[in-house]
Amino acid sequence: MENNLLKNSVKKISRDDIKIAVHYIDSNGNKLADSTVLTGHYLDNLTMPWKTIPGYVLSSIKNFQQTFIPNSDGIYLIYFTQIAAPVIIYHRNTMGELIADPQYITGDLNKSYQAKPLPEAQNFLVDIPEKVTGRFTDKVQEYEFIYDTMQMADYDIPDNLFIKTKNNVPVYDQPASKSPLSEPLPYDTIWRVFKAVRESYNDAVWYNLGGDIWISNKEDITTLILSQFSEKQKLLNNPLAANVNNISFTYSVINSMDIERNVQVPFNNDQNITMWETPYGKMSEERYHGGQDVYVKKLLQLDNNSVWALLDNGNYIESKYLNF
Structure with a gap:
């Protein structure tokens, strides 16, 4: 029992x-x-x-x-x-420059999130984080997406295309540059366009105004077609006009100096040097390469502070491409 x-x-x-x-x-x-x-x-x-x-x-x-x-x-x-720390997303180009403002994702602590690239730039992605998902914590988390936004394509323009400034506007030594040259283009001036390229990423068009001078169509400018102009238009009211009458009418000569000697194109230049029929005028089909000798007759300084070498063949090269 x-x-x-x-x-x-x-x-x-x-x-x-x-x-x-x-x-x-x-x-x-x-x-x-x-x-x-x-x-x-x-x-x-x-x-x-x-x-x-x-x-x-x-x-x-x-x-x-x-x-x-x-x-x-x-x-x-x-x-x-408890408030969670934000997740910060950076969008940069291959040069490390931001192409958009940093994005801040906020949410509740421990809630899940996903970092995403810019919708309009997904086709230009070249590097993404290994992990793009996680949970909000009490610590800031950061992600970085890299895009190749520097892709350029030639852009067709009329032969007689000009731009007119509606303000003092910055210019650059190459398309898509972030650092403007020291001197802007002055208000209400007209400049001839010699060629143009377009950024594939944002369709911005960059106009070449001669040499290493570029301006974006995003600046405060307008384009216009001048049906009548002369590449060899004489400078008016210019004391040097008698000596230098083969110059683009967009600029004035403020100084000149006779040289009369051989000068060499630098060996370290990795591209052919452009020759011009007139400064910022019409480009010559002939090019010079590193190590080649040229005979300079005169140096001309224009009112944009550029200096040009007048060659014995009557054409011009920017002096910065020569070893004096």
Whole structure:
């Protein structure tokens, strides 16, 4: 009889009849998530069902227990609100320059996020982060997308295309450059365009105004077609006009100096040097290369501070491409 009672007692306490409710609340007692009810054998180990709740961090536990023992009140996991640090996304070109303002992604702590490239520049992506998803934490996280936005294509223009400045506008030594030259183009002046290229990324058009002078169509300018002009138009009211009457009418000569000697094109120049029929006028089909000798008759300084070498064949080269 005693043995039967003992067996019944052991059988009774070994059943799955211990239920523990785990509640998820904030510091004010508000419910944050559905409660979890755990069922187990008496004195078995109890594994706590932790939960990650976006925007909150676990701060304390009430009625904590590690085994299944009767607990009519249940266990309370108490969370405090916490602001997550932002995720910052940088969009740069292959030169390391930002092509857009940094993006800030914000969200609740522990909530998931995904970093994405610029929709309009996806075709120019060349490097993306290894991982673009994660969860907001209390620390700032950063991502960087790299785009090849420097792709250029020739852009057809009329032979008699000019630009007119509507303000003092910056010019650059190459298309898509971020560093303007020291002197801007002055307000209300007209400049001839010799060629143009277009950026594939944003369709910006860059006009070449002669030599290493480029201006973007994004500047405060307007384009116009001049149907009548002369490449050899004489300079008016210029004391040097008698000596230099084969110059583009866009500029004035402010100084000149006779040279009459051979000068060499630098060896370290990695491209052929352009020769001009007139400064900033019509380009000659003939080119000079590194190491080649040229005979310079005169140096001319224009009112844009450029200096040009007049060659014995009547053509011109910018003096910066020569070794004097």
